[in-house]
Amino acid sequence: MEHTDRTTSDRPLTESEAADRARQLIDEAYKPTSFRDETPVPQYGQTPPVAQPGRPPMSQRATDLSGLMLSGSVAALSVGGATSLVLYTLGQVDPVTLAVGGAGPVALVLAVGSLIRSVGRAKQDMHTEHHHHYQGGVVQNTTHVDQTTKGVFANTRNQVRR
Numbered sequence: 540m541e542h543t544d545r546t547t548s549d550r551p552l553t554e555s556e557a558a559d560r561a562r563q564l565i566d567e568a569y570k571p572t573s574f575r576d577e578t579p580v581p582q583y584g585q586t587p588p589v590a591q592p593g594r595p596p597m598s599q600r601a602t603d604l605s606g607l608m609l610s611g612s613v614a615a616l617s618v619g620g621a622t623s624l625v626l627y628t629l630g631q632v633d634p635v636t637l638a639v640g641g642a643g644p645v646a647l648v649l650a651v652g653s654l655i656r657s658v659g660r661a662k663q664d665m666h667t668e669h670h671h672h673y674q675g676g677v678v679q680n681t682t683h684v685d686q687t688t689k690g691v692f693a694n695t696r697n698q699v700r701r
Contacts (some may be wrong), residue, residue, distance in 0.1 A: 618644070 590596060597605070608651065622640050655660045 615644070 619641055623637065626636065628642070683700045685700070686695060688695045
């Protein structure tokens, strides 16, 4: 069907022409621009799994540690960059000064890690057996405490009996 615009003709469109024009406009407006295949993908097949791009497959603990290392490296980069910028703007850029400034935080982290490991080893090696030696008579004291808690604001009263 030929289309004539209203600008070329001053007569109003008939109902059938108006319906045809409306259908034509709707068809133009709703042309499909893409297609999605909804066919389900099989869950299992003959093809072996292939490592995907990005982080390699690893355990949950390794993934957590990897994220921790990445965030730590970002923090170290920002601190080192800020330190370098300050030293450069002050005109005090000396390779030895930069090396000391960059190695200082690393040495501190290594020292703290070593200290934590040595404390852990010391706890494992610590003796848990205790010997008590007494001379003279043994006196045994017995103390009984009655505790009562009452009220909305928990007023506790302890009474000691011997």
